[in-house]
Amino acid sequence: MSKMLTADDFTQLPLLMWEKVFSKVKKAVVFMDDRCAEALHWSGGAAALLEAGARNVKQFSSFEACGENEPKAVFVVSTVLKGRTVDIIKDIISLSHFQYCVVFTAVPHSVHLFANNVSTEMEGNPVFDQFEEKLCEWMGNMNYTAEVMHSPVVFAPVSQQLIVAPAFAHLFPLLPPDLDSLNAKRPEKKRFGTLNDLNVHSLPVELQIEIKCLVSALNSMFEAAKMREESFAVGPMSRIIAGELANHNQAKNRRKTAPNKASIIFIDRTMDLTGVVGHHGDNLVEKILSVLSPLPGHVTDVQVDMLELTNVQRIPHFQNTVAPGCLAQTQ
Secondary structure, X not given: OOOOOOHHHHXXXXXXXXXXXXXXXXXXXXXXXXXXXXXXXXXXXXXXXHHOOOOEXXXXXXXXXXXXXXXXXXXXXXXXXXXXXXXXXXXXXXXXXXXXXXXXXXXXXXXXXXXXXOOOOOOOOHHHHHHHHHHHHHHOOOXXXXXXXXXXXXXXXXXXXXXXXXXXXXOOOOOHHHHHHHHHOOOHHHOOOOHHHOOHHHOOHHHHHHHHXXXXXXXXXHHHOOEEEEEEEEOHHHHHHHHHHHHOHHHHHHHHHOOEEEEEEEEOHHHHHHHHHOOOOOOHHHHHHHHOOEOOXXXXXXXXXXXXXXXOOOEOOEOOOOOOEOOOOOO
């Protein structure tokens, strides 16, 4: 008999996704992009990496590098290992003296195949294997160690009942102008009448990748919770996402054996516009979020002025004397 999932277990799920990363950071300098950094911010922050043995945490940027006494690097990115992401990794390695590189991407191997126009199922993880070889090339020695793997580090546990996915903050429901721009690229007879007629294959490739990544991340969470879900969708975008989850290969296998049942409701926020754009909430959290400016690079947390708690004098037009506080608790 399986035990029921409690609210505590539910909040622990995003932390489980980070365990894989924490197990690899010992004696390493960690380079992390903003989206992953925001998810980590709600799951223990940089302190969790340092506790796991990391030597330093740096921004994922071509302007960062390491010294000769720092031979190990761990990269944590939210994107496909293509284009700009690859350029930045190459830049950092070229300017450093690494002998051991580990790359974590929040994008699963199946989506890497899709992004590279490969439609057939493949044994193993050939895209990741090829990238490992590239890493060794850039480090300057094929005998050095390189590892590339997937970990869906995209969820942030804000409270016991609420998990958000800041990495997908810009994934917005489809609107009538989107229908017009999609139809403009299609022959007259193959145009869509309404947003409800759209399917996932008719969307731009970048958007398909986002949706597939979200579905894969949700599946990972359901897998960790040993859950088989029944999905409901309200709105055209939600219907596409729920459809992708229903057809996801790993999800099909999971649903056959998972002991815990759950109902998942996908809702397009445009179906609920009055609630989303209203600033009439009478609770403290809503007031805090609407008055304070966001933490730089974040979409879910805000800057709390800590100057009041110090004896430091306030200087006009100069805000950054004391680092801001925030809502996320490290515990």
